[in-house]
Amino acid sequence: MKNRFLALGGASAFFIAAIVLTPMISAGQGEPPQGQGPPAGRGGGRGGAGGRGAVPAGPFTKLSDGHPDMNGAWSIRGGLANISTNIVEPADKQIPYTPAYKQLREESPKRMYEEPELHCYQSGVPSHMWRQGYNGAGLLIQQTPEYVVFMTEFMGSYRIVPLNNRPHIPESIKLFMGDGVGHWEGDTLVIETTNNNGITWLDNDGDRHSDALKVVERFTLTDANNGTWEATFTDPKAYTQPWKVSAPMTRNANPNAELLEFACVEGNQDKATYTEAVGGKAKEAPIAAPSEFLAPQRGGGGRGGRGGNAPAGPPPAGPPPQ
Amino acid sequence: MNVRPLVVTLPAVLVVALVLTWLSVMGQTPAAFRAQRTPTGQPNFQGIWQTMSSAHYDLEPHAASLGVPAGVGVVVDPPDGKIPYKPEALTKRSENSKNRAAADPFNKCYKPGTPHMIYLPFPLQIIQTPMQVTILSEYMHNTRNLFLTRKSHYPPDSVDLWNGDSVARFDGDVLVTDVANFNGQAWLDRAGNFASDQLHVTERFQLIDNDTIRYEATLEDPKTYTRPWTIRLLLYRHKEPNVRIMEYECHAYSEDSLKEPALPTVR
Numbered sequence: 001m002k003n004r005f006l007a008l009g010g011a012s013a014f015f016i017a018a019i020v021l022t023p024m025i026s027a028g029q030g031e032p033p034q035g036q037g038p039p040a041g042r043g044g045g046r047g048g049a050g051g052r053g054a055v056p057a058g059p060f061t062k063l064s065d066g067h068p069d070m071n072g073a074w075s076i077r078g079g080l081a082n083i084s085t086n087i088v089e090p091a092d093k094q095i096p097y098t099p100a101y102k103q104l105r106e107e108s109p110k111r112m113y114e115e116p117e118l119h120c121y122q123s124g125v126p127s128h129m130w131r132q133g134y135n136g137a138g139l140l141i142q143q144t145p146e147y148v149v150f151m152t153e154f155m156g157s158y159r160i161v162p163l164n165n166r167p168h169i170p171e172s173i174k175l176f177m178g179d180g181v182g183h184w185e186g187d188t189l190v191i192e193t194t195n196n197n198g199i200t201w202l203d204n205d206g207d208r209h210s211d212a213l214k215v216v217e218r219f220t221l222t223d224a225n226n227g228t229w230e231a232t233f234t235d236p237k238a239y240t241q242p243w244k245v246s247a248p249m250t251r252n253a254n255p256n257a258e259l260l261e262f263a264c265v266e267g268n269q270d271k272a273t274y275t276e277a278v279g280g281k282a283k284e285a286p287i288a289a290p291s292e293f294l295a296p297q298r299g300g301g302g303r304g305g306r307g308g309n310a311p312a313g314p315p316p317a318g319p320p321p322q
Numbered sequence: 323m324n325v326r327p328l329v330v331t332l333p334a335v336l337v338v339a340l341v342l343t344w345l346s347v348m349g350q351t352p353a354a355f356r357a358q359r360t361p362t363g364q365p366n367f368q369g370i371w372q373t374m375s376s377a378h379y380d381l382e383p384h385a386a387s388l389g390v391p392a393g394v395g396v397v398v399d400p401p402d403g404k405i406p407y408k409p410e411a412l413t414k415r416s417e418n419s420k421n422r423a424a425a426d427p428f429n430k431c432y433k434p435g436t437p438h439m440i441y442l443p444f445p446l447q448i449i450q451t452p453m454q455v456t457i458l459s460e461y462m463h464n465t466r467n468l469f470l471t472r473k474s475h476y477p478p479d480s481v482d483l484w485n486g487d488s489v490a491r492f493d494g495d496v497l498v499t500d501v502a503n504f505n506g507q508a509w510l511d512r513a514g515n516f517a518s519d520q521l522h523v524t525e526r527f528q529l530i531d532n533d534t535i536r537y538e539a540t541l542e543d544p545k546t547y548t549r550p551w552t553i554r555l556l557l558y559r560h561k562e563p564n565v566r567i568m569e570y571e572c573h574a575y576s577e578d579s580l581k582e583p584a585l586p587t588v589r
């Protein structure tokens with residue numbers, strides 16, 4: 001399981017994952033509630049749902065409203081480590097930062113305290129969709145004629161997108177997950193998100209945007225289990241021109257995986273471990289994790305804190321606490 | 323053939339039939355509201371809802387105090403409107419109430435638990451698919467996934483959750499849930515009413531008209547209560563044009579929380 005959280009990138013992901021996974025590991029020791037459990041090798045986890053089952057390969061189906069059926073768990077590999085890998089415009093694959101934001105981006109190693117995840121903030125649009133490594137539950141898309149809802153286990157975040165292309169909320173209201181409104185252009189779902197708050201990051205490497213960010217996403221299925229996700233970023237404060245990323249979207253390997261509760265605020269002790277060198281307040285980073293923090297926190301709620309997480313260093317090695 | 327009896331009896335039969343019909347209509351209780359259906363045939367609870375009760379402040383009858391609207395209480399069983407605490411649990415409730423400024427998980431932005439999330443003074447949105455009913459609260463982006471695809475919970479003592487593990491089914495027009503695997507940390511209201519990790523909740527959501535859900539929750543917890551007890555309250559549909567769930571990211575608004583970065587001076 002370690003690889004999964006290492007893949008999440010951020011130093012803090014490890015301990016969040018560890019605490020979240022602790023109950024899941026315990027759950028895996030008993031029989032799943034019902035139905036098929038998760039595939040072998042996933043390291044335990046919640047009982048599968050015995051629910052939807054895999055979506056058969058072939059052309060995508062449509063819901064009763066005539067739109068492509070995207071209901072289910074998906075993966076969008078949008079460049080969690082560094083979004084630049086997915087840039088398709090401009091051709092040099094560089095985010096066209098304005099000077100101030102370029103400087104801000106370059107200072108990221110000294111500003112890790114500003115990483116939203118450390119503060120248990122929702123990850124924003126679009127990067128919340130990529131933080132989906134837990135137990136294969138992925139990015140859950142729920143679609144009705146009126147709404148598309150995106151949910152991830154990470155931070156328990158969600159995004160509710162009305163499909164009536166309504167006007168955006170007043171500009172003075174800024175949200176972590178922005179104000180997304182959507183519509184269908186043929187078989188492509190188009191979502192425009194504004195009212196972003198300028199606190200969230202685009203990836204774990206510290207790529208930024210301002211509160212003037214507008215994201216236009218296009219979700220296009222190519223068959224029942226595959227599609228393409230594209231996003232165009234416009235932000236006159238942070239970027240000199242619009243830029244665009246693209247990534248494949250694929251249905252999750254475990255169609256019956258369920259989202260589990262993600263507690264973060266409840267017991268977050270991480271901020272105190274961040275040193276002045278990364279923008280935090282601690283004089284020095286703790287050397288080792290106090291063992292009591294790594295014990296399973298039954299009844300304690302949330303993560304018990306991550307003790308010796310040296311923010312500037314790599315995630316701790318070794319398996320999650322049992 | 324003598325037609326006279328037919329001429330007399332036919333009107334008489336019609337009159338009797340009309341009277342019986344009238345008596346039948348007047349005498350019966352109003353027919354239960356039949357909920358509209360989703361495209362897949364489920365009773366349709368989708369929409370944005372919020373209670374107007376003051377259950378969030380105190381489930382029991384309470385007078386007003388600073389910042390707390392009065393309420394007649396939402397406990398419908400037992401009939402006295404009081405939560406049937408065991409003696410030691412009643413002591414703990416009193417301590418919770420006395421220490422609530424520091425002890426109330428709500429003051430720390432923690433998850434509200436079940437059923438508390440339902441009657442928070444924040445709107446919630448219900449979304450339905452064949453797999454699950456999802457409740458999305460504006461308060462701290464809390465969610466509940468009500469799984470329609472399984473009937474049992476995690477083994478006892480394996481998983482403990484703030485908001486519990488919810489499985490659900492439709493019983494005619496009623497959405498029935500069964501919730502367990504709690505961690506016992508959440509409070510039921512701001513007054514210090516509480517449950518332990520042995521809490522087991524069953525909920526019933528029923529539309530009494532197209533814009534009102536009657537919500538009932540029965541709480542069992544042998545560690546805390548002498549008997550199961552039930553709350554009942556109404557959830558009203560938000561009908562403002564283009565109403566949407568906003569954000570109340572409680573932890574992001576405190577004095578020392580992370581704000582937008584100050585931009586560096588360009589070299």
